[in-house]
């Protein structure tokens with residue numbers, strides 16, 4: 499039975515240097531003529547639809563109108579991303595290229611993404627940081643559900659459809675960089691592994707009691723040991 503690994507993107511696999519915020523501002527200004535409190539709003543751990551709805555309802559747009567325009571917002575964000583990501587110095591987080599290389603050599607793993615990004619933006623971001631998006635054969639995206647805690651179930655179902663293996667939380671690890679990733683892993687009954695390479699310190703993340711906490715992913719052997727450690731009823 500392979501292990502399903504679902505990686506968050508921003509702050510976990512790559513550093514985006516504020517480029518995501520720039521694409522949201524561009525898309526909202528184009529479609530709504532306003533971007534709301536985009537400069538001060540905390541993006542970390544939130545899905546794109548959550549961010550867009552919060553920003554636009556904060557300046558008075560009816561939620562229904564914002565929801566109806568979500569696909570158009572995703573489209574413009576992706577377009578802007580294509581244009582600017584390459585120039586924003588986006589790069590993989592420490593240890594990520596080495597870890598992915600090691601994972602590609604194994605046949606007991608199914609690699610996937612679990613991210614607040616929309617399905618069309620995720621591969622553009624990864625490519626801009628030099629990570630091949632095609633190695634992740636499963637994906638659960640912000641464009642699938644506004645509530646991040648619904649994404650594990652979507653990822654598990656897609657992994658089953660794709661591989662024929664019946665995945666559940668017991669053979670699944672969610673790797674992220676925020677308290678929201680830990681909550682989301684708990685919602686999917688998956689193992690929660692977090693890395694303090696994003697916006698949150700080790701001390702801040704420890705308060706949410708993940709199953710494992712890394713400063714960064716540079717010790718490939720140790721990361722592999724944790725990811726493939728036996729889980730309850732594994």
Ligand SMILES: [Mg+2]
Pocket residue numbers: 506507508509510542543674675676696
């Ligand atoms: Mg993140």
